[in-house]
Amino acid sequence: MISFVVEATDRGSAARAGQLGTPHGEVPTPVFMPVGTHAAVRALTPEQLSQTGARIVLANTYHLALRPGPELVQKAGGLHSFMAWRGPILTDSGGFQVFSLPRKEITAEGVRFASEIDGRVIMLTPERVIEIQHGLGADIIMPLDECTPYPATRELATRGVRNSLRWLERCIAAHASNDQTLFGIVQGSVYADLRRECAEAMVKLDLPGYAIGGVSVGEGLEELKRIVAATAPHLPPDRPRYLMGVGLPEDLLEAIELGMDLFDCVIPTRFARSATLFTRRGRIRMTHRRYRRDFYPIDPSCACYACEHFSRVYIHHLYQSNEILGTVLGAIHNMSFYQTLMKEARKAILSGAFLRFKRAFLSEYLGESGREN
């Protein structure tokens, strides 16, 4: 099981700094979890990932259930041993991926869909989702939920809340007491009253942590902020709060301000593959010809392995030459950028100056010279 302690709450906002205790070690929060879809964070060895400052990773139940299958992962000693990651792991439920499929059938029982790999028809029920995650063996596991798309009618959002709540209850029943910790996932789309209703009903179930789901589905930052503002205050302050699938650096800072603790997103590794790298002065496209003769590191203020050893002229050259090492170094840098951002946000919260930190960061990051270039 996990433990969670709020060490400090920011003076001017709901931002908090905490410690999440897991069977695989302590995690200072707020924390960003790299995504290892197939039990591998794109392009990075666990050693490199750990050097970026990452402490906890996310793996996708949906992808791993299809291949190699939970039985094989369990036989390999569980996810930690399978992917050689010694720190804590969180697995999502697969709900988000299944609800993104074009053809699926949703009933009160669960979701039915055809495997992308071999066309086999698969039925995902709350019980099966828990069983799969027991096989994978992550520290934190998630219940099957109905991820409402955006935009959604109130009717669709209401069904999402109802199904997610009922399925959560079945997940709790199916979740044999063991070292793994089950969170709840609040749905309700953009409807503040539905979000609150869903949160309150789930809080009654007294779970060790709560997530806000149904975001990062195209709603944009302003809508995201409204959703988090309508939900977070109804979650117990002594439990970790996880915002699923978010996001860009600016999204993370807004959500931290509203009291969220855990985040995951594919952006750092995905952007690295397309040569988009993060710097304190905004995003840069390393393939742009302006970097052909630029002898500075990717971000002169960064201390990661890539910035310590290589210049933009070299990284530009790697991307131009389609060298895998470009993606590797880009991923190391982007992940380090995210981890450093969270570390600094945490430090600012501990000293009660989160809003000042956020303002200073965003001013430099989004400022005139900070447009993507």
Added chain:
Amino acid sequence: MISFVVEATDRGSAARAGQLGTPHGEVPTPVFMPVGTHAAVRALTPEQLSQTGARIVLANTYHLALRPGPELVQKAGGLHSFMAWRGPILTDSGGFQVFSLPRKEITAEGVRFASEIDGRVIMLTPERVIEIQHGLGADIIMPLDECTPYPATRELATRGVRNSLRWLERCIAAHASNDQTLFGIVQGSVYADLRRECAEAMVKLDLPGYAIGGVSVGEGLEELKRIVAATAPHLPPDRPRYLMGVGLPEDLLEAIELGMDLFDCVIPTRFARSATLFTRRGRIRMTHRRYRRDFYPIDPSCACYACEHFSRVYIHHLYQSNEILGTVLGAIHNMSFYQTLMKEARKAILSGAFLRFKRAFLSEYLGESGREN
């Protein structure tokens, strides 16, 4: 400049163990040089490469001359600084690549061809090749040579020898005395008398090292052995001997037996990209379904990072999921396999038992269970 000391010659063969001294450190021989075509060894950071046991790397003058260009590399502080490799570097002359182009014009002056990148017509002369390599700044540099294709008429092979010799003399004249060391490259195709003639003429030029070129062009192991046997004895025993572009583990052992010291080849990294990995019991195709439930490491006798932390079931899964990490771990393993092979060959030579080592290795590697599977 380099130094070279033969520490031991094998009791039953021409195999030797030596020490190659360079401005960037000592290299025990025989040695395998990973190929960093674009100043990057495919998929590996310099840190990972160094952990495989690699001590000296090769970079391709042809590719780097086209992009990013020698001037930019020089401005970045030379290849060592550009690619963050602290050990010694050897650059080839680009001759091999240019002679592989379908359309090129060979004159006594040099070679003319169109750039693959922008169609620009480029004239490569002995003087230009030296100038480019002075810009790149490798420890060991190579002269422009005419790489004779296979098969070749005696007439064509004779022209290759004549051009290579004249161009070498011009390279020597163009090579201002500096820290870089220029080798000679012996051509002559499969004609033993031409090889010998070329070697003897080049030895008169008293170069600090010699290479055998015009191999790895489709001639096969038996022809390769005949070429090396016809050439190596005519090279001075107190200078390093470099067999260019070779090869498979079995090729390396045969060439070591005939007295060769340095090797380079893209095989370890190229094979890793297509999931072909080396083990003491032969090559294996990691995508084969037999590895879907195989919980052993890639090679149970290997101590590399990949074998220390991961099972075949995981590596198989990475390749099946098109995860870059599969290629990264495969490259780490294959390169470690090559470096270990060279280390063990050297140890066997030092104890006068190279032939026994070779026999034992090949028996296990090529044996019944060692077919590619």
